[in-house]
Amino acid sequence: MEETILSVKNLNKSFGNIQTLFDVNFECQKGHIIGLVGANGAGKTTIMKAILSLIRSEGQITIAGQKSTFNHHPILKKVGALVEYPGIYPYLSGRDHLKLFVDKTNDSKERIQNVINDLKLNDYIDQRAKLYSLGMKQKLGIAMALINQPDLVILDEPMNGLDPQATKDLREIILKRRDQGMTVLISSHILGELQKLAEDLIVIDHGKVIKKTTMNELLASNQHFVVIKTSDDVKAQKLLEIVGFKVVSQSPLRFVLTEENTVERLMNILMKQQITVTDFQHEDADLEESILKLIAE
Missing domain, CATH: 3.30.70.100 (Alpha-Beta Plaits)
Structure with a gap:
């Protein structure tokens, strides 16, 4: 029996009197890569922000068996995320960012070095972040999401600004971490990349889930x-x-x-x-x- 790590039930969201999410329901199984797909403005980022308690919403969100609400969400310590743009301090180096975010344990230094090696950040990790290009900032944001080896990682358009080699490196890291038991909820408009990664798919249109399926099923029905x-x-x-x-x-x-x-x-x-x-x-x-x-x- 597969273990559910994330459960989203009856998620609704309105901005003022405009409703943007309508009874969104889905589950994510441990050790799976789940693609959240839909057109721009379909509601993917809003769903991710609601799960991460970055915005107030109605509905029930459960992570690893614990309810998470806008006002009470200790479980989010075990979740890594990159949504929209990474929060980066211009005068700190990349390494300093990772030191700020890492859980202070005996192996924190080793974990920092591992994620630097995995994402190939060695060349510029000790430079101030204000000198970073868009792609470098994006890679640092991904490193910050992965640094504490979370059980669940939420990535919103992680391939933004990445060149083909960096995209391939990221794909390999995500698959490697998945094999170690990490669950990844990922949205990307680069569907060719998602096709190489996601096993499960949640298709969103105008704030509603229109299809929950697996990649294999969807492609077989083609x-x-x-x-x-x-x-x-x-x-x-x-x-x-x-x-x-x-x-x-x-x-x-x-x-x-x-x-x-x-x-x-x-x-x-x-x-x-x-x-x-x-x-x-x-x-x-x-x-x-x-x-x-x-x-x-």
């Missing part, structure tokens, strides 16, 4: 395509459309596969008309297409 090049693309397209294949693009020719319209059927039709297939590949819709389809529905 459309499948075949991309072909032939000796006569114009003729091939006309023929296949007549018999019911749906064309998605013309250059290259891309068709939707269904239970009825299989690769085998497509090949047979073209062979009978003496059209040679010179190139052929399978394609699956990606996470972005799946999410957009869900929101449109």
Whole structure:
């Protein structure tokens, strides 16, 4: 039986008389990476701020079996977070920030060095933070979220400002910590990155949860395509459309596969008309297409 580390029940939030969250319910299991996805303004950051007691909200939030409220939230000591922008003091070095945030234990020095090594901060960790670029500040913010080896980490757009190498490093750290039992609730508009990380998905639209699923389930329910090049693309397209294949693009020719319209059927039709297939590949819709389809529905 999997252990629930975070439970959000009937979460509602209004700013003045404008309601932004509507009965949001979901759970996060220990040792999972959970992606929170939706368009800008869907309510992802508001949900994260409510969990972290950064804003007052209605509903029930339970972390590791303890209720957490706006006025009483000792359990948040065990939660690491980076929401919106890291809070950075311009005249302190990166190392000083980590010293401020680390729990004072026998191994705190070692933990600081480990997170510096993991995130490859060595080159500038002793410089004042006011000299840092956006990406450097972001990496320092992530280091501050991870420094105390929390059971639950909440990351809002952690890839913001990171170059491709830093993004890959972050992905590897998140997966490594997940394997050690850490739970990560992560939002990102870089869906290709999320696809490589998240096992579970919570899709938000206009302040409501519209789908709770796993990455595998969502991608399996996707459309499948075949991309072909032939000796006569114009003729091939006309023929296949007549018999019911749906064309998605013309250059290259891309068709939707269904239970009825299989690769085998497509090949047979073209062979009978003496059209040679010179190139052929399978394609699956990606996470972005799946999410957009869900929101449109």
